[in-house]
Amino acid sequence: MEVRRLGPVVGLGTYQTFLDDVALANEVVGAAIGGGSTVFDSSPMYGPAEESLGAALHERRGAAVVATKIWAESVAEGRRQYEAQLGFFGRVDLQQVHNLVAWREQAAWIAEERDAGRIDRVGVTHFDAGGVEGFEEAMRSAAFDCVQIPLNPVERECEARILPLAEELGLAVIVMRPLGGARDRTLRPGPPVEALAPLRPFGVETWAQALLKWCLADPRVDLVIPATSKPERARENAAAGYGPPFGPDERRFVEELAGA
Numbered sequence: 001m002e003v004r005r006l007g008p009v010v011g012l013g014t015y016q017t018f019l020d021d022v023a024l025a026n027e028v029v030g031a032a033i034g035g036g037s038t039v040f041d042s043s044p045m046y047g048p049a050e051e052s053l054g055a056a057l058h059e060r061r062g063a064a065v066v067a068t069k070i071w072a073e074s075v076a077e078g079r080r081q082y083e084a085q086l087g088f089f090g091r092v093d094l095q096q097v098h099n100l101v102a103w104r105e106q107a108a109w110i111a112e113e114r115d116a117g118r119i120d121r122v123g124v125t126h127f128d129a130g131g132v133e134g135f136e137e138a139m140r141s142a143a144f145d146c147v148q149i150p151l152n153p154v155e156r157e158c159e160a161r162i163l164p165l166a167e168e169l170g171l172a173v174i175v176m177r178p179l180g181g182a183r184d185r186t187l188r189p190g191p192p193v194e195a196l197a198p199l200r201p202f203g204v205e206t207w208a209q210a211l212l213k214w215c216l217a218d219p220r221v222d223l224v225i226p227a228t229s230k231p232e233r234a235r236e237n238a239a240a241g242y243g244p245p246f247g248p249d250e251r252r253f254v255e256e257l258a259g260a
């Protein structure tokens with residue numbers, strides 16, 4: 001999978017949203033696909049979310065790109081996680097090293113899987129990519145095709161070095177926490193809907209859509225992966241992948257509304 005070739009798009013994250021509720025996962029995933037989302041991100045760290053996502057995708061697997069992660073100190077445990085994922089998804093399209101854990105060891109065997117054609121891309125993630133030691137080293141190691149990093153109007157540490165480096169190295173960029181994360185309420189509920197009127201010509205009806213379009217307007221960003229437990233929000237978020245892109249004025253307007 002070439003994440004870049006997907007263009008600026010909205011996918012679906014799965015952290016703490018449907019856990020082991022397969023019926024809910026089915027509804028949310030169905031709504032996301034119906035809305036035009038094709039990329040689904042998970043991890044063994046999210047408990048039963050991978051298995052629920054796999055069950056929800058099932059007959060829709062052909063319409064989806066599965067991005068998941070290896071979160072293990074040892075290669076043996078990493079390979080066990082991969083075996084389980086093959087059971088859930090049939091195939092992993094984008095395999096990422098979660099939070100830099102044992103990244104050299106895990107990236108080595110994941111790259112062998114890629115080179116054998118069994119996965120498409122290798123990525124690396126960190127929830128504090130702009131601050132944690134070692135992320136830039138991992139990016140420069142040539143082990144990875146893409147990075148997953150946090151970015152939103154009040155969490156912009158990655159703009160200083162990580163995004164420029166990704167551009168220099170030609171790495172695709174996936175944005176986690178585009179709505180500010182599951183627990184931090186700084187960005188939500190956001191301003192009243194009337195305040196969004198200047199963004200209507202860009203197809204924006206809601207604050208979440210404004211935040212997602214803000215991320216996608218950075219030309220270095222390929223994919224945003226908001227998570228939700230609500231089918232109607234999966235549709236709403238997917239719609240942010242359409243309509244005219246924001247320019248610098250609209251981005252600044254969203255930053256002002258966010259109090260950034």
Ligand SMILES: NC(=O)c1ccc[n+]([C@@H]2O[C@H](COP(=O)([O-])OP(=O)(O)OC[C@H]3O[C@@H](n4cnc5c(N)ncnc54)[C@H](OP(=O)(O)O)[C@@H]3O)[C@@H](O)[C@H]2O)c1
Binds near residue numbers: 041178183208233
């Ligand atoms: N280290 C890592 O690799 C790492 C770390 C963090 C995240 N991630 C990935 O990135 C994904 C996204 O990050 P995240 O889940 O932390 O944060 P997020 O997507 O920024 O925020 C998720 C929260 O936003 C709410 N939400 C979603 N759509 C909404 C809408 N349209 N209107 C209002 N609220 C809405 C959800 O609540 P409802 O359920 O009530 O809609 C949920 O609580 C994760 O699910 C995961 O796949 C990876």
